[in-house]
Amino acid sequence: MPRSAPSRRTIAIVVAALAIVVVTVIGLVQTGDSTESPADVPSVADARAAVRDAPPALRALYDRGGRLIDVPAADVDGFLQKLRGHPAVINVWAEWCDPCRAEFPLLRTAAARHGTTIAFLGVNVDAAKDHGKAEAFLGEQPTIYPSLTDPDEQIARRLEAPGRPSTVFLDAEGEIVTVRQGAYGSIQDLERDLRLYAGLEGKPAPGTTGDPRTDPEP
Numbered sequence: 001m002p003r004s005a006p007s008r009r010t011i012a013i014v015v016a017a018l019a020i021v022v023v024t025v026i027g028l029v030q031t032g033d034s035t036e037s038p039a040d041v042p043s044v045a046d047a048r049a050a051v052r053d054a055p056p057a058l059r060a061l062y063d064r065g066g067r068l069i070d071v072p073a074a075d076v077d078g079f080l081q082k083l084r085g086h087p088a089v090i091n092v093w094a095e096w097c098d099p100c101r102a103e104f105p106l107l108r109t110a111a112a113r114h115g116t117t118i119a120f121l122g123v124n125v126d127a128a129k130d131h132g133k134a135e136a137f138l139g140e141q142p143t144i145y146p147s148l149t150d151p152d153e154q155i156a157r158r159l160e161a162p163g164r165p166s167t168v169f170l171d172a173e174g175e176i177v178t179v180r181q182g183a184y185g186s187i188q189d190l191e192r193d194l195r196l197y198a199g200l201e202g203k204p205a206p207g208t209t210g211d212p213r214t215d216p217e218p
Helices: 008-030 044-050 056-062 073-081 098-102 104-114 128-140 154-158 187-197
Strands: 088-093 119-124 147-149 166-170 176-181
Touching: 044 104, 056 119, 073 154, 088 104, 098 104, 104 119, 104 187, 128 147, 166 187, 176 187
Parallel strands: 088 119, 119 147
Antiparallel strands: 088 166, 166 176
């Protein structure tokens, strides 16, 4: 008896699943083992002190720093709307993802430097049963910003971020500007994208004056 041909729906599901696997693998291998930790990673206490004078919306965000918080996917737009008026950097990560772990010091450094003008936020895609592991990792690498739990990856899909890790840049109106797939290799790489996509264009990089006559070449 001849086999029936697979339906278009079945083919579409298989193709979508394969695409997610490919993007995730790219994220795992892109820069995971070559991420260079900054020499001046601030302690979490110093990082929190650096954003103490952030505007009220950002201050309220950072008051929940270092935690996993449950926000239903249907309510994420409302959550992000509270950050309107500020560009946002959203890091999508998982506890099991080594490249994700490697770039946490970069993100803490960037959040301490720019968290008074840019909203930093995490999205954790670990399964609900693994939230204890994710919380334990946050105890080892604390952040000054919280991470939304996303076990079904609905928020990640809403942010067009299928890879692990991904960093999503939103403008001050909450619109997606760009999505970086894979871990950053250095704080300089992250600072470059902050200047390009998060409203820092025209501002000198940390450690420089903006004067090409005196600043070292990148």
